Every structure is written in C-alpha cells, then in structure tokens.
Amino acid sequence: MGYQLIRRSLLFTYAVIVIVPLMVVLLGSFKTTPELFSSPYGLPTSLRLDNYAEVVGKENLTTAFVNSVLVTVCSVSLTLVLASLAAYAATRITGWLIGAVYAFLILGMAVPAQTNMVPQYVLFYSLGLTDSLVGLVLIHVVVTLPIAVFILTGFMRSLPRDIFEAASLDGSGPWRTYRQIVMPLSKPSLAATAIFLFVIHWNDVLYPLLLVTDPDKKTLPLALLDFQGEYLTNYPLLFTGVIIASAPVVLAYVFLQRYFIAGMTAGAIKG
Template identity: 65%
Template structure:
C-alpha cells in the first residue's frame, strides 16, 4: 500500500513537471510579450495565430522548416538503407570477423562529434560541400550510421539461422533474401531506428551551425537562435518556433509508437 502510494506520488509529480511547462509554452504562443510576463501561467485572452504567421512568414522559419525537412527526408532513408545492409552483413558473418567489423563501426559512437569537427569541415570544404544541404545530408549519414547499425544488428541477430538456410535452399541470393525476407521481418527495428534518426537529424544544431553560412539554407534549430538576442528575447515567438519545430517529431512518434516499442524490445531477447 505504502509503495503504491509513493509510486503514484512520484509519477504525479513527474507528470506535473512535464505538463506544466508544455501548457506554458503552448499558451505562450498565443500571447504577447507583455501578457506572457504579466500572467505566465494564465490562459491567453484569445486564440490569435499572429505569432505563428509572423514566425512562418517574417521570421523566416518557413524556409528553415523546408530545409530541415529536405535534409531529414534524405538523411533518414539513406542511413536506414546503408545501416540495414551493414547490419545484415554483420549478422550473417559468424565468428570473430563479424564481431570485429561490428566493433569497428560501433566505435564511432564513442568518438565525440566535437573531436572530428575540424577535420570534417576541412574535408567538406575541399570537396565544396560546405554551405550545402547535400553536405548536411552526407555528414548526418556518416555520424548516425553507427547508431543505426547498433540498433538493427541487435535485432537481426535474433533471426534464426534456419531462415537464412531455407532461403538459400530456395535459391535466393543475398540481395533477394535481404529484400524479400529480412526487410519485412525488420519492420519494427527499422521503425524504431527511423524515429531515433529523425529526432537526431531534425534537432541537429552543431553541424548546420558549422557548415551553413547562407541564411537561406539554415535549418530550424539554427533559425530558432534568431529569436534570442543578447539583451532581449522574444519569448512568445521563441515558444512558437519551438512548437512548430517539435510538431513533426510528435506526429512521427504518434504514428510509429507501436513499432518503436516493438523495435526496442525485439533485440533485447535472443532467439
């Protein structure tokens, strides 16, 4: 009885800590700066979309939203494709060779991004890929590939070896096995990995801030910095920009949460 009461109390406090800031931010998108500071926890007087129109229009967030959508829409599928191929190969290679390849790729997760920034920038500058959305796509794929391989390899190793043997007996080659058998079976793992990649690519600030100088090619996280000045911050516009930037992530998770939970738990138990 006492344990259940304590657990409910902790969960209630946690829910309040999550819900109250969300309500303040959402309500703040319909307020002026004066209304926000005079009544930060109060409801807006009216649901006026002036802040949204200003952010998407004059604030330049519309173009930044488009740039983020282009970079994310290209980065996620490419990373999933390359990562699933690598994971499929690692899962098929038995013994120390497979472990060595897997460890070499996943080692990239242990290297801080800041440690590679200077050589990466020099290399991309020589190749003419700085200040380019294509350059952002390539760097996103390179940086997040170890994460994709780490998640998907854990799932693919749970697939029984008899399935691979059966496809070989039926005359299927590695590519057909990958396309017709592995990909359908890996749907939960792919969806879970896609959500992780989507959040990372969509919220990435470091590389767009480093690689992009042209205002018209800035992504959402970089564009949000323009609402925060050295001496004054327009919090209603900043809250509005945060809501606009967070909306795609929320929508993606709502539609893919079933696969997300299945993908996270699938690779935790060996078959």
C-alpha cells in the first residue's frame, strides 16, 4: 500500500510538471502580452486568434515550415534506408570485421553532439554545405544513423533464421531477401524508428543554428528564435509558433500510435 501511494504521488507530480507548462503555452497563445504577464495561469478573456493569424501570415515562417518539411522528410527517409541496410548486414554477415564495423558505428551514440560541432562546421564549410538544406539533411543523417541502426538491428536479430534459410533454398539472393522478406516484416520497427527520427529532426535547432545564417534556409525551430529580441520577447507569438511547430509531431503520433507501440514491442519475444 505504501509503495503504491509513493508511486502514484510521483506520477502525479511528474504529470503536473509536464502539464502546467503545456497549458501556459497553449493558453498564452490566445493572450496579449499584458494579459499573459498579468495572469499566466489564467484563462484568456476571449478566444482571439490574432496571434495565429499573425504567425501564419509571416512569410519567413512559411518558408521555414517548408524547409523543415523538406529536411525532415529527406533526413528520415535516407536514414531509414541506410540504417535498414546496415542492420540487415549486421544480422546476416558473420565475422569479426562486421562486428567491428557495427561496434564502431554504435560508438557514435556515446559521443555528445557538442564535441563534434567545430570539426563538423569546418568540414561542411570547406565542402560548401553551409546555408544549404542538403547540408542539414546530411548532418541529420550522420548524427541519427547510429541510433537507427541500433533499433533496427535489435529487431532484425529477432527474426527467425528459418525464414532466411527458406528464402535461400528458394534461390532468393541477399538483395531480394532484404526487399521482399526483411523489409515487409520490419514495418512495425521501421514505423517506430521513423516517428522517433521525425521528432528529432523536426525539433532540431542545434545544427540549423550551427550551419544556417541565410533567412531563406532557416528551419521552423530556428525561425522561432526571431521572436526573442535582445531586450523584449513577444511570448504570445512565440507560444503560438511553438504550438504550430508541435502540431505535426502530435498528429504524427496520434495517427501512427499503433505502429509506434507495435514497433517498440516488436522483437521483445523471439520468433
């Protein structure tokens, strides 16, 4: 009884810590600046949509939204292709060499992103990939590839070996087995990994801040920083931008929730 009480108390405290800031942001997007500062936790006096109209009407935010969509879709797609190929090789090829390559790749998960920022910037600058959406896609793929390989490898190792042996007896080569057997069976894990990568790429502000200075190449999280001035921050507009930027992530999770849960549990039990 005592354990359950402590557990529920901790969960309730955690829920309050998460929900209260979210409610302040959501309600603040319908307020004016004086109203927000006078009553940050209260309900808005009226359901005004002026902030949303102003944010949507900003041309730079529209461009930033399109840039975020392009960078995120390309980054997720390319990462999934490369990670699935690497995971398939790691599970099907035996020997110390593939094990060493896999260990070296996974080692990238242990290296903090901030430690590589200076050499990454120098490299991308020398290649002419700064202020470039292609550069953002490449850096996102490189940074998130280790975690994607780790997730997909864990799932593919749980696939029954009988499937691969049967495919080999039927004359199916490695490439055909990958396309027609492994990829269809890996759909739950691929969907879960895609959602995970989507959240990371869509919300990333570190690498756009590092590589992008051209206003036409800014992504949405980076463009939202324009609402923060040196002496004054327009918090209602900033909160409105945060709500709009978060909407695609929330919608993706709502519609793909069953795939996300299936992907997280896939591979937990050996086939």
